[in-house]
Structure formats: C-alpha cells, structure tokens
Amino acid sequence: MDPLVSPAAQTASAAPKKARSPWSCACLGCLGVPLVLLLVVLGAGAYVAAAAGLADVPVFTSLVYRRPEPVHVVTVPPASTFSLLPPETLQALASAQNAGDPAALSGALNDQALQNLFAKLTQFGSQLPKPGGSFSYTIPESVLTATLRQVQLPNIPPPPGAPSAPPHAPQFPFDMAQAQIALSKEKGMEVYLPLQNNPVHSAVRLYVRPFVDQQSLSADLTEAWVGDLQIPSWITQSGQNALRAALQAADSAVKNVAVFTRVDVEDGSLRLEGTFVLK
Numbered sequence: 001m002d003p004l005v006s007p008a009a010q011t012a013s014a015a016p017k018k019a020r021s022p023w024s025c026a027c028l029g030c031l032g033v034p035l036v037l038l039l040v041v042l043g044a045g046a047y048v049a050a051a052a053g054l055a056d057v058p059v060f061t062s063l064v065y066r067r068p069e070p071v072h073v074v075t076v077p078p079a080s081t082f083s084l085l086p087p088e089t090l091q092a093l094a095s096a097q098n099a100g101d102p103a104a105l106s107g108a109l110n111d112q113a114l115q116n117l118f119a120k121l122t123q124f125g126s127q128l129p130k131p132g133g134s135f136s137y138t139i140p141e142s143v144l145t146a147t148l149r150q151v152q153l154p155n156i157p158p159p160p161g162a163p164s165a166p167p168h169a170p171q172f173p174f175d176m177a178q179a180q181i182a183l184s185k186e187k188g189m190e191v192y193l194p195l196q197n198n199p200v201h202s203a204v205r206l207y208v209r210p211f212v213d214q215q216s217l218s219a220d221l222t223e224a225w226v227g228d229l230q231i232p233s234w235i236t237q238s239g240q241n242a243l244r245a246a247l248q249a250a251d252s253a254v255k256n257v258a259v260f261t262r263v264d265v266e267d268g269s270l271r272l273e274g275t276f277v278l279k
Helices: 007-014 022-052 058-063 087-099 104-106 111-124 141-150 235-255
Strands: 133-142 180-184 188-194 203-213 216-226 258-266 269-276
Touching: 007 258, 022 141, 087 269, 111 133, 111 235, 133 141, 133 258, 141 269, 180 258, 203 258, 216 235, 216 258
Parallel strands: none
Antiparallel strands: 133 269, 180 188, 188 203, 203 216, 258 269
C-alpha cells in the first residue's frame, strides 16, 4: 500500500470498472445511421437548389453556382412587336402544348394561319409561289426572339410562404421580356428563359438541333440546364419525346401547305428550304 495515497482512494481504484453494455453501442449506431442519411439528403437537396439557382443557399451558392449566360445576347429593337404568328395563335399553341393535346395543337395551325405565316416569311427569302414551287427562307434570330416574347405562359402559384402578388399581376415562371432564341452553328438553337423574380438570376437553357425527317421538321433536345445544373439525359429524354410529339402534331397541319427539304442552323439565323403544296 502506497503511504502517500489515502486508503479510500486506493479502494476506489481497486474496484472493478463497470463494463459498457453492448446495447448502448447498438442504440448509438441506430441513431447515427439515420442522422448521417438525413444530413446526406439535406446536403444533396441544398446542392441541387444552389446549383440550379432555385434559391440563394448560404455557403452552397457561393461554392457551386455560376450565373448562366446565353451563347450570345440577341438584339431586338425596343419597340419591336413583330411576330411570325398572331398572339391568339401563339396563345392557342401554348395552351395546347401545356395541356398535352396534339389535336388542339394541330387545330391551332389551320391553313389560314399557316398561309399568313408563309406570307410573312416572304420578307426573308422567296416569294409565295404556286403549288409545287420551292422556297428558301433565312429567318434572323431577332425575329424568332420577338415571336417568343409574345408568348404568354400560364400563371403559376407563388411558392409556400411567399407573399401573394396583386390580382392583376401575372405570375409567370419565366421573364418572357428577357427570353430569347440564339442561333449558332456550334450549339444549334438555344432557348434562353430567365426565371421570374429570381434572386440569383437563374435561367432555363434548352439546346435544340432541328432537322428534316421524311419532309417533316423534327428536332433533338441535346442539352437542358437549370441555372448551372445540367439535367441528366434520362430526364431530358421525356422532354425530347414531348418536343417531337408537338412537332409531329403540327406537321399534320403544315403538310397541307408545305413540305420541308432542309433546315440549317447558322450563326444568327435559321435557314428553311422546301416546297409549297397549298392543298
């Protein structure tokens, strides 16, 4: 016995230590695994929201978000309201597409609307010929952009907790006044749709490559981005299917007026070639 240590201390140190129950370790493990999974899910959600620019997420936004920019800015005269299609036709097309109604989509492009469309296109190339005559049009991206900006999209409800807009104020998902269609040989057709009232100026970017398939217009959706987040191809496949279905529905009406033989995306313009039918 050490004379410098009190008997009580020596007795306490000599007492056997109580072993930790294996059940307590198991319980800690049961609590730890769900906690880790929850943190992973929350972290992934914060990453997606930040990268897509859907919200200004502290720390994450500064690390993973870069403001999306179009391939180039399309210049449209401030007072320009030129549209290849009248507003009522554009509205009917937008409503039919949102409803997923191919019959309504085809019906909105009646023969008169299409003949008016080709009559407007004569300022970009061939005059309106007789049936069987060929045409060639070079449509500037500024005209496509001006047409896009005439589209009025359906209202969407504000997010939970957000203040309601006045009844007269439209709540569109996109800022159509800043939307544009840019054309380049390298990227194809870029549809740029800025999100409305977005704190980090995010935008949806769709890259489309049009082509002619058996005298009909078709297209591939090659890329889709939300903010700085590229949408995986297995998700964009459904968007491409919807795009092709819409073009196929429109084609049933277009073929009463014209068939296409070639479409080329050039820097700043879209070139269309084909033959008038005018049944």
